[in-house]
Amino acid sequence: xxxxxxxxxxxxxxxxxxxxxxxxxxxxxxxxxxxxxxxxxxxxxxxxxxxxxxxxxxxxxxxxxxxxxxxxxxxxxxxxxxxxxxxxxxxxxxxxxxxxxxxxxxxxxxxxxxxxxxxxxxxxxxxxxxxxxxxxxxxxxxxxxxxxxxxxxxxxxxxxxxxxxxxxxxxxxxxxxxxxxxxxxxxxxxxxxxxxxxxxxxxxxxxxxxxxxxxxxxxxxxxxxxxxxxxxxxxxxxxxxxxxxxxxxxxxxxxxxxxxxxxxxxxxxxxxxxxxxxxxxxxxxxxxxxxxxxxxxxxxxxxxxxxxxxxxx
Amino acid sequence: xxxxxxxxxxxxxxxxxxxxxxxxxxxxxxxxxxxxxxxxxxxxxxxxxxxxxxxxxxxxxxxxxxxxxxxxxxxxxxxxxxxxxxxxxxxxxxxxxxxxxxxxxxxxxxxxxxxxxxxxxxxxxxxxxxxxxxxxxxxxxxxxxxxxxxxxxxxxxxxxxxxxxxxxxxxxxxxxxxxxxxxxxxxxxxxxxxxxxxxxxxxxxxxxxxxxxxxxxxxxxxxxxxxxxxxxxxxxxxxxxxxxxxxxxxxxxxxxxxxxxxxxxxxxxxxxxxxxxxxxxxxxxxxxxxxxxxxxxxxxxxxxxxxxxxxxx
Numbered sequence: 001x002x003x004x005x006x007x008x009x010x011x012x013x014x015x016x017x018x019x020x021x022x023x024x025x026x027x028x029x030x031x032x033x034x035x036x037x038x039x040x041x042x043x044x045x046x047x048x049x050x051x052x053x054x055x056x057x058x059x060x061x062x063x064x065x066x067x068x069x070x071x072x073x074x075x076x077x078x079x080x081x082x083x084x085x086x087x088x089x090x091x092x093x094x095x096x097x098x099x100x101x102x103x104x105x106x107x108x109x110x111x112x113x114x115x116x117x118x119x120x121x122x123x124x125x126x127x128x129x130x131x132x133x134x135x136x137x138x139x140x141x142x143x144x145x146x147x148x149x150x151x152x153x154x155x156x157x158x159x160x161x162x163x164x165x166x167x168x169x170x171x172x173x174x175x176x177x178x179x180x181x182x183x184x185x186x187x188x189x190x191x192x193x194x195x196x197x198x199x200x201x202x203x204x205x206x207x208x209x210x211x212x213x214x215x216x217x218x219x220x221x222x223x224x225x226x227x228x229x230x231x232x233x234x235x236x237x238x239x240x241x242x243x244x245x246x247x248x249x250x251x252x253x254x255x256x257x258x259x260x261x262x263x264x265x266x267x268x269x270x271x272x273x274x275x276x277x278x279x280x281x282x283x284x285x286x287x288x289x290x291x292x293x294x295x296x297x298x299x300x301x302x303x304x305x306x307x308x309x310x311x312x313x
Numbered sequence: 314x315x316x317x318x319x320x321x322x323x324x325x326x327x328x329x330x331x332x333x334x335x336x337x338x339x340x341x342x343x344x345x346x347x348x349x350x351x352x353x354x355x356x357x358x359x360x361x362x363x364x365x366x367x368x369x370x371x372x373x374x375x376x377x378x379x380x381x382x383x384x385x386x387x388x389x390x391x392x393x394x395x396x397x398x399x400x401x402x403x404x405x406x407x408x409x410x411x412x413x414x415x416x417x418x419x420x421x422x423x424x425x426x427x428x429x430x431x432x433x434x435x436x437x438x439x440x441x442x443x444x445x446x447x448x449x450x451x452x453x454x455x456x457x458x459x460x461x462x463x464x465x466x467x468x469x470x471x472x473x474x475x476x477x478x479x480x481x482x483x484x485x486x487x488x489x490x491x492x493x494x495x496x497x498x499x500x501x502x503x504x505x506x507x508x509x510x511x512x513x514x515x516x517x518x519x520x521x522x523x524x525x526x527x528x529x530x531x532x533x534x535x536x537x538x539x540x541x542x543x544x545x546x547x548x549x550x551x552x553x554x555x556x557x558x559x560x561x562x563x564x565x566x567x568x569x570x571x572x573x574x575x576x577x578x579x580x581x582x583x584x585x586x587x588x589x590x591x592x593x594x595x596x597x598x599x600x601x602x603x604x605x606x607x608x609x610x611x612x613x614x615x616x617x618x619x620x621x622x623x624x625x626x
Binding site (some may be wrong): 149152153161164282286290 | 382439440454461462463464465470473477566
């Protein structure tokens with residue numbers, strides 16, 4: 001039987017897993033990302049850790065998913081803002097040298113998309129859009145059951161679809177990107193502003209009266225306890241998410257949209273206004289065929305999807 | 314040598330052509346669409362006209378592109394607002410019966426996209442987005458050199474990407490679609506409003522002082538004669554087009570965008586502000602790789618693309 005190694009590297013942690021051809025994790029390990037270390041030392045450690053995993057001896061292909069801007073053809077991490085030492089790092093070449101195995105490198109959003117395809121849909125989706133809801137809003141496209149990368153490996157930047165051309169400034173330089181409304185920090189900023197003209201004893205207490213300290217977790221806890229202001233903030237975010245997904249439905253016409261990432265903890269508070277916006281804003285036929293789900297495997301999508309890079313090749 | 318028959322049916326006219334495998338037109342005929350006639354009579358006439366075309370005897374496959382909402386799997390035209398008698402019309406079945414050949418049916422935007430792929434890029438594009446600029450803003454996607462239809466044949470509705478979620482109402486029921494800014498009638502409406510607070514002797518004379526009579530042709534002629542107001546209206550439209558294309562570039566990452574349709578007559582007036590918006594609003598890597606061209610074959614794209622439905626199958 002054939003096995004695959006998946007690696008998921010973010011600014012905070014690294015996950016490594018041996019995975020079978022159906023996407024089941026056989027054995028796994030994880031450790032924090034030491035961003036002060038040299039990239040080759042980290043890759044060496046990854047290789048050392050991998051060798052201790054069950055069935056690693058039966059692994060021929062390795063997939064490496066990483067945050068940042070990746071040239072997946074050359075297997076180079078061009079740049080990642082949360083991994084300052086990694087610049088034009090030839091991950092593929094380095095890890096192939098250490099592991100003596102064929103390595104595929106791609107970005108974490110593409111990995112998550114493949115992970116969602118295998119884990120959330122059991123490969124049954126034909127056309128899938130994965131949207132990662134975190135500090136940034138990322139995305140990936142599985143079209144005709146294959147990862148679609150586009151002409152410069154840049155496809156699927158769903159967070160940078162303009163939803164209001166004269167709206168809020170986005171980090172990317174554009175005005176009115178979906179991310180400038182939906183990114184976790186941007187929702188928190190909206191919340192802090194919103195609270196200037198509202199009263200919420202609960203949020204006041206939870207933030208010690210300093211609304212700039214508000215976090216998604218605090219907002220989630222307050223909503224759980226039915227705080228009206230917290231619920232309205234999630235409603236606002238769900239509406240913006242629905243506006244974005246309506247455009248995605250109209251252009252990509254997927255059968256499945258998988259939502260994952262940190263903010264999906266608040267799925268139940270996001271869902272009603274998200275659904276209303278999609279209903280009002282997208283065409284009937286593609287809307288009807290599109291299932292929208294929150295991933296049940298958020299913490300595994302990246303590492304499993306990375307292993308699947310090799311299966312897809 | 315193998316030949317293909319292409320049919321392009323719109324609310325105004327029908328074009329029929331025998332086309333070779335490279336997309337060259339061998340022989341063609343066209344006639345007005347009589348919307349008072351029964352669909353089967355029109356299809357019969359199409360079949361009669363086709364038989365007179367050179368090399369029709371060597372045609373095995375027929376492609377039929379039509380305006381409206383098409384089920385391309387069943388070959389049925391579900392509905393077309395400018396063809397009132399055509400409702401759930403089984404074009405494929407009818408034309409196969411008359412012609413004794415295999416028929417493929419799809420919508421006109423998909424036909425135009427394939428036409429652009431063959432004629433404007435000589436099949437060299439890998440990932441192409443075609444945008445039709447007319448009363449409505451349509452679109453089609455060629456991904457990995459193949460027509461991408463999505464999960465309910467609805468993909469590529471580029472005109473119905475939201476560019477301003479609290480903006481102008483769109484015919485589709487959404488708020489702030491690209492089409493509600495860029496559709497020909499919507500640009501004319503903007504022009505009439507814009508002229509309330511401007512002076513343009515030229516546009517006043519060309520419309521006999523009734524700005525509701527303004528047309529794209531009038532606006533084009535005035536811009537050619539360097540009328541400042543006309544130039545500003547085209548600049549406004551080009552900016553909105555660029556906003557839309559920036560989103561398309563960020564999500565689809567195509568190597569080529571082909572613009573076609575009636576409004577592309579004004580390409581030289583649309584281009585500067587379109588380019589500025591794309592430069593300011595899309596990511597560098599996908600922006601750099603993406604060529605944007607106005608089709609040189611606007612009037613042939615539909616009929617040649619329809620013929621190519623058969624080649625793609």
